[in-house]
Amino acid sequence: MEVFECVSTLSSIRSYIQKEAPEDVVMEVLEAGRLAPSAHNDQPWEFVLIRDKSVLKGLERFCLSGKFVSKVSFAVVVVTDPSSKWHEIDSTRAVQNMVLTAWSRKLGSCWIGRLDREGLMNYLGIPSHLNVLTVLPFGYFDERLGGGGKFRRSPEEVFHLNRFGERI
Ligand SMILES: Cc1cc2nc3c(=O)[nH]c(=O)nc-3n(C[C@H](O)[C@H](O)[C@H](O)COP(=O)(O)O)c2cc1C
Helix, strand or coil, X not given: CCHHHHHHHCCECCCCCCCCCCHHHHHHHHHHHHCCCCHHHCCCEEXXXXXXXHXXXXXXXXXXXXXHHHHCCEEEEEEECCCCCCHHHHHHHHHHHHHHHHHHCCCEECCECCECHHHHHHHHCCXXXXXXXXXXXXXXXXXXXXXXXXCCCCHHHHXXXXXXXCCC
16 A cells, blocks of 8 residues: 555554454564664664453453454554653654554554553563553454544644745
């Protein structure tokens, strides 16, 4: 899928079908995260791949705004290192790389932001000096239903030409 097509069709997916992603696609998604750029090339991230169904099911109780996490093919828990100043910005770029790569392979995802972080870190054995940015579920979905469509502020509202407030 061409990059702009991927960006312009990407939608958060919260309902998944039962179909496993092949190993090479799973690893490609992780690679897309690892290859992201970062300030000073700090790479302040770790990615915990969850494929085991019982662990996925166990994640559900910590993903307060994403109970669908237990229904997916795999999930990636994005762990950041707060000792690096831009850890969340850098890791968010890794997230977008992964989500777009997955989308180009017909896998949907959705940023899960409201988490029981402490419980999740205990559950997965994540050291306490690190931070969990998000849990990303990845799975196939019914393309006829797709996402919810794009609802964005209009170009007129958000684009400015040469000076703030001048229309393009
Ligand atoms: C930082 C961030 C946190 C989000 N947290 C959640 C969440 O906890 N649960 C959820 O279902 N969606 C979450 N989303 C997805 C947004 O609701 C979604 O991206 C937005 O409504 C636009 O819809 P779209 O992604 O389908 O274009 C989050 C997105 C971002 C960027």
